[in-house]
Amino acid sequence: MLTIIIGNKAYSSWSIRGWLAVRQSGLPYEERVVPMYDDAWPERKQQSDLAVSAGKIPTLWDGDIAVWDSIAIVDYLNDSTGDRLFWPQDKAARALARSMAAEMHSSYVPLRKSCSMNVRRVFTDTPSEAVLDNLSRITSLWEQARTRFGADGPYLFGAFGAADIMFAPVIFRIAGYSLPVSGISKDYVEAMLAHPWMMEWVEGAKEESWVLDQYEGGPDYS
Ligand SMILES: N[C@@H](CCC(=O)N[C@@H](CS)C(=O)NCC(=O)O)C(=O)O
Incomplete structure (x- = not known):
């Protein structure tokens, strides 16, 4: 099961890319929304699920594999789904x-x-x-x-x-x-x-x- 960690849907422009990529993959996933830039954020971004990306979201977890940066998430999911769903074949x-x-x-x-x-x-x-x-x-x-x-x-x-x-x-x-x-x-x-x-x-x-x-x-x- 994939877990996609995203920020506020209202504001997080990078998050929507990671989230759409997960949807496009068709793979089962769990979504975790974390509120960005509140008082708890400096500590929150240092916890183990986000420390791997230096506190940047979106961050994707596939079991114990972490992928971050939206374009890397797109390519990881493209590779995971047989290179058919993301990029044109031509x-x-x-x-x-x-x-x-x-x-x-x-x-x-x-x-x-x-x-x-x-x-x-x-x-x-x-x-x-x-x-x-x-x-x-x-x-x-x-x-x-x-x-x-x-x-x-x-x-x-x-x-x-x-x-x-x-x-x-x-x-x-x-x-x-x-x-x-x-x-x-x-x-x-x-x-x-x-x-x-x-x-x-x-x-x-x-x-x-x-x-x-x-x-x-x-x-x-x-
Ligand atoms: N190039 C990265 C950018 C990720 C990024 O900067 N995300 C913002 C949220 S929109 C973030 O994590 N900000 C929190 C912080 O920098 O503390 C990507 O494509 O995912």
Whole structure:
């Protein structure tokens, strides 16, 4: 049985990736939600189930095997399920999917910093140029994937997979900060927001009582 340790569903952008990856694997799992950044957090993150990842979540346990960092969790679960469910099989599609996932993992600092994920709120402030630049790059990649490889479904490479999992927090940022998207990208955002697991995540966030003021004040476009 897998155990996925995640943070607050309302705010934890990295956690949703690990959680979606577990769902995508279809393997039996137990979910453990730990409230981040409360008074107990400094001590909590040093306990043995999280010390292995230096207190970072998501952290996946498969028996006594620990896996952390969302992209490593995706790849571990891909390997555990026969390399069929996460990455496209076509060589060119797979190359693009992996490149996009890696770029998502290592880039877009202005978007991440200005628009912290908060799936319970909607803000309507006018976005900064830096955020719009990030968005332009992201949507150009989405359009490329959808146009070249997306014929078999509404997701980036047709069927739901690793690339969608990696971009899931961006979907919530676009919705939560009213960021402008159009055409193919708008359709993709709508398909993602209607995905049952994305909706389940939001419902889970609404049921949480934890409120972190640092994520409730709206965007920081300064
Ligand atoms: N690159 C990591 C980032 C993980 C991460 O920074 N997670 C945040 C939660 S969204 C965290 O654990 N923060 C707690 C802390 O740093 O004390 C991943 O992809 O999983």
